[in-house]
Amino acid sequence: MKGTVLGDAGLHMTAQDNVVTAIDDLETGTEIPYDGVTVELDEAVPFGHKIALVAMEPGDAVVKYGETIGEAVEPIAPGEWVHTHNCESRRGRGDRAANDGEVA
């Protein structure tokens, strides 16, 4: 497998990524060692879903596979579940273009 498994819980696909993917259904309190610190889950995160390794502010890029997969739309703390409630796509956003008045 590409990437590194951290704490037998999260798959870190590349060194640049600021999220890991849960490789099991993870419970609240699961600890993930990252960059000399321990990131603790403050909620349960299902298999395949993502967990923040670092703090993010709205507008910050969420990085997986070494690429931007979207941006934070809420402040996100290390150990928090990252999904559609706090991370949004930057692409195919006809809704944003419409709000900007770019589309008739």
Added chain:
Amino acid sequence: MRTFDGYPRDDGPAGVRNYVAVIPTSVTASPVATAIADRSAENVRATPHQMGSDPPEATREQVERTLAGVGSNPNVGAALVVGLGTEATDVDDIADAVAATGRDVETLSIREAGGTAAAVDEGSELARSLREGISGARREERDADELVFAVECGGSDATSGIAANPAVGAACDRLVRDGGTATFSETPEFIGAEHVLAERCADEAVRERLLDRVERREATAELMGVDLRGAQPSPGNQEGGLTTIEEKSLGAISKGGTTPVRGIVDYAERLPVGGGLVLMDTPGYDIESVVGKVAGGAQVVAFTTGRGSTTGNPLAPVIKVTGNPKTADRLAANVDVDASDVIDGEPIDAVGERIYETLLAVAGGERTAAERRHLEEFAVNELQPNELASLRGDA
């Protein structure tokens, strides 16, 4: 060079199956085509679909290109084209295009036969005679460079981009190294990953064409003043852990492997043989996307799934690959290759080799799970109003 046992064809690469295709030109003719195949031997296969009898010009051209391509697929030895008799989609045009490849072709008009029951009788007789005509074909050892291998993903979740897709990609890399063609499609699922593909394009012309196609698909959302969220990723993808289209795309493109992108063709356009990695511009609907590539000449399909998908194709064997251990367990009877060990540490390359071996075995006649269960989904992509407008230059 790796090899497989295929049916040699005069006009191009060997087939991996030897079928009579019963091809209806419209939704109306589809039940008759299905009834003919049901009444006939197992290697008579129908391609029923939902296209209307008098579609707009651009739609009709795409339907005819698709059906003619399907009839000329290397897995097809002979074809029967069935129409009601009133369709704008022309039975003879499709039959002529298939006949030009040297295949035996017959046509059937439901009106002229005297109704559906008489047409099924007459069609079954024609299918029997076509089947006799191809029954002498025997498998011979062929080089792997004759294979056009289509890869598809559906019901994706987080394991797709981590395990199943890169493993299928490793199989594509092997086939391309051996001189064959690998292809993947679903342009909406290049959005957010197109820069990665663009860097791998063989030349500037391919790069520009690729970026233009992605921009066109993304503009579809912008034209309508809506966004892709909710549809891309789908609710199921989201439940499986995929948050954005960028994340889905970055996982999706890994199923094509790592070799240079040699070209990008239109929906159902002929794919080059011995062409390396070639993309096809299609919508993100699995069945239509698979059919586009089969119409382009793909003999075998690998279909990766995370959450589960059971679909097949009437004319090309579909190899199901999953990277999700729960799906591998629950849908064991519908899965051909379990790639979920990647998550426990099995090297992607080892799974890629297993998939390549499966590809060659299936090409040589081994049946896939979808074939054993007679899963033969078929649909033709219908151009949407905004696409038609854009083709006319209105948008």
